[in-house]
Amino acid sequence: MDGNGRWAKARGLERVSGHAEGAESVRACLEYAVEKGLKYLSLYAFSEENWNRPTQEVEALMELLMRYIEQELPLMMKHNIRCIALGNRSRLSDSVNAALDSVMAKTAANTGTTLVVFLSYSGKWDILQAVKKAASQLTPQELLSLEPQDFERFLVTADIPDPDLLIRTSGELRISNFLLWQGAYTEFYFTDTLWPDFRKPQFQEALDEYARRDRRYGKVK
Ligand code: FPP
Numbered sequence: 729m730d731g732n733g734r735w736a737k738a739r740g741l742e743r744v745s746g747h748a749e750g751a752e753s754v755r756a757c758l759e760y761a762v763e764k765g766l767k768y769l770s771l772y773a774f775s776e777e778n779w780n781r782p783t784q785e786v787e788a789l790m791e792l793l794m795r796y797i798e799q800e801l802p803l804m805m806k807h808n809i810r811c812i813a814l815g816n817r818s819r820l821s822d823s824v825n826a827a828l829d830s831v832m833a834k835t836a837a838n839t840g841t842t843l844v845v846f847l848s849y850s851g852k853w854d855i856l857q858a859v860k861k862a863a864s865q866l867t868p869q870e871l872l873s874l875e876p877q878d879f880e881r882f883l884v885t886a887d888i889p890d891p892d893l894l895i896r897t898s899g900e901l902r903i904s905n906f907l908l909w910q911g912a913y914t915e916f917y918f919t920d921t922l923w924p925d926f927r928k929p930q931f932q933e934a935l936d937e938y939a940r941r942d943r944r945y946g947k948v949k
Contacts, residue, residue, distance in 0.1 A: 729753070729771060731898025731922030744788040749924035751796050756927045758800075761841050762807045764935065768842045770891060772906050776816060776850035790820075793847070794827045801831060808840030814884045815849030816857075844888060851908030858882035885910050893938045895931075897923045915941050 729750055736746030754771060761769040774789060797811070804811055813828040820828070828847075861882045862871060880886060890910040896902075899920040903911065917934045919926070942949075 729773065729923040729926075730896060730900050732924055734898065735922040735924040743785060744792075746924055747789055747792055751792055753923055753926050754796065755800070757931050758809070758841070758843060759807075760928045760931050761843075762809065766841055768844060768888060768891075770844040770846060770888075772846045772849065772904075774815075774847045774849070775905060776819075776848055776853050777905065779819065779848070790824050793845075794824060797827050797831045801834060804831070804835050804838070804843070808838045809835060810838040810840070810842045811835045811845065812842060812888075813845045813847050815847040816853055817848065819848045842888065846906070849884075850905040851903075851911075852905055854883050854885070854907075855909055857884070880909070883909060890914065893917060893934065895919070895926075895934050897921055897926050913943070913945050915943065 732746030732750040733743045734746070735749060736743050739745075758769060773793065778789075779786065803809075811831045813832065817825055817828070824847075828845075858879065859882075862874065862879060865882075866874070885907070890912070891907060891914045893916075894903075894906070894911060894914045895917045897919055899918070901918055907914070915938055917937055919930065919934065921930050
């Protein structure tokens, strides 16, 4: 969800205002995901690298996230949305973790769209924690005979499918340490639109483009 800072700067506003407007885009896209019957909507809300931002911005982002979760809970219940948070949760504050645990518990039995919030997440971190977990749980022999599908269950995304489509806003053309393993066959969609301007019509455009893609997974037709 890139481009919040630039959206704010272009209007002479603080970066935080861009994140607040970005939260409105989250709301709109979540509503649209439900409307379209998408099974999963994943958001890269905060990367491991984002911890290096000024403390004030990090705190404002965490506040915004907690507020969003609290405010959106009734809507999540109404629309049967299940919310899960994935990432290096040990780096998050107790209050953020408590808010996440609460929304996850309250929405756990919902069966509609799953909203996956990636927080304090990075692809390299995920792969490394999976390696450590595998090494602590498997015998040396089991480790040596690991196949990709066996390894995947140690990633934090073990319970969710790999993403079909990855949308990156604001004209940046990189993956920025997102789902490095899981994105092996993901379709990428890049748009110059800044995240706060990314609403239903822009989402639909991305879905239309995805529908035109020919996914061969390395095979021939
Ligand atoms: C990247 O834009 C955006 C972020 C690091 C934060 C994204 C967070 C939100 C949209 C807040 C709400 C989230 C949820 C899940 C409710 P940037 O700051 O890097 O923008 P720039 O590249 O223009 O500086």
